[in-house]
Amino acid sequence: MVPIPDESDEDARRCVRERTELVCERVALVNRVNAVLATLGADDYNPLRQSRRRRLDELRTGLGEPLPPNARAKIERLLARLELVLTQIAELERERDAVVKADVPDHAAMMIQQLICLRGIGVQSATVLVREAFVRRFANGKALGAYAGLTATPFNSGGIEREQGIGKAGNRRLRSVMVELAWIWQRYQPSAAPVIWFRERVGTMGRRVRKVMVVALARKLLIALWRFATGGVVPEGAVMKPAT
Numbered sequence: 001m002v003p004i005p006d007e008s009d010e011d012a013r014r015c016v017r018e019r020t021e022l023v024c025e026r027v028a029l030v031n032r033v034n035a036v037l038a039t040l041g042a043d044d045y046n047p048l049r050q051s052r053r054r055r056l057d058e059l060r061t062g063l064g065e066p067l068p069p070n071a072r073a074k075i076e077r078l079l080a081r082l083e084l085v086l087t088q089i090a091e092l093e094r095e096r097d098a099v100v101k102a103d104v105p106d107h108a109a110m111m112i113q114q115l116i117c118l119r120g121i122g123v124q125s126a127t128v129l130v131r132e133a134f135v136r137r138f139a140n141g142k143a144l145g146a147y148a149g150l151t152a153t154p155f156n157s158g159g160i161e162r163e164q165g166i167g168k169a170g171n172r173r174l175r176s177v178m179v180e181l182a183w184i185w186q187r188y189q190p191s192a193a194p195v196i197w198f199r200e201r202v203g204t205m206g207r208r209v210r211k212v213m214v215v216a217l218a219r220k221l222l223i224a225l226w227r228f229a230t231g232g233v234v235p236e237g238a239v240m241k242p243a244t
Contacts, residue, residue: 005136009108013131019092019124020173022085029082033075040071048086052079096127108135111229118228119239120188125177132174133222134229141223148174150219175218182218193236194220 026048033047041062045055056075059067067075099109100116100123108130115126138144145151149170186195198217202210224235234240 009131009135012108012135015092015095016128016131017173019089019096022089022092026082026085026089029078029085033078033082036071036075036078040067042067047079047082097123099127111135114232115225115229117240118189118225118235119241120184121181121225125181128173128177129222129225130229132171134226138226141226144223144226145219147171148178148219148222150175150178150215150222174222178218178222179214182214182221185217185221189235189238191237191239194224196237 030047034045037043037045037059042059045059046052049055053076056067056072061067066072099105100112102109105113111130111134112123112126115121115129116123133144133147136147138147142151147170149172182198185192186198189195194217197220198213202213221235224233224238227233228235228238
């Protein structure tokens with residue numbers, strides 16, 4: 001059974017999910033601006049820079065002419081929406097960071113503060129882990145892995161036995177951030193026990209095997225981080241960030 005979080009915890013994770021939605025909107029708007037410019041033969045333009053509106057005066061089409069009026073008007077409207085999205089993302093990130101810097105943090109904020117002490121884990125990743133999973137109560141690591149959709153789905157019928165991959169029936173946001181962290185930890189936590197376990201089994205195998213095995217590493221890492229955030233058990237071989 002899926003453990004139900006408190007009402008306050010359920011409401012707190014709306015900010016995490018809203019930021020993800022806004023980031024997707026930001027990417028879509030940037031792509032739409034670049035698509036309009038591509039049809040005109042104009043390039044070397046980044047809508048995310050502070051000089052985005054001034055640079056419109058400098059842009060030239062493939063024929064060396066200024067941007068057509070209707071095309072420029074469309075781009076300016078897209079930039080207005082993009083600037084609103086950027087403002088809202090910055091506002092949500094300030095609220096997220098304020099939780100980390102709170103002098104008297106609640107239980108969830110304490111877990112976030114604890115997680116970001118580990119190398120390779122930033123504020124956003126720690127916030128997603130806590131808000132999407134660690135505020136809930138799980139009986140064991142297997143239940144947590146199932147909630148994230150990182151457990152195997154074996155098929156047994158008569159004499160046929162085979163693996164069908166992971167279930168992907170759990171929390172996709174949690175699953176995505178854990179796969180990202182699994183790759184990141186190979187760089188920033190090379191001496192951690194889960195990373196050593198991964199390298200011993202992968203060895204010199206190809207890219208496809210590594211992509212399959214990284215899911216197993218993500219599951220192991222998720223359970224290790226859960227024990228660290230809720231019980232203070234430092235993952236074996238993990239390195240903490242230097243004190244500031």
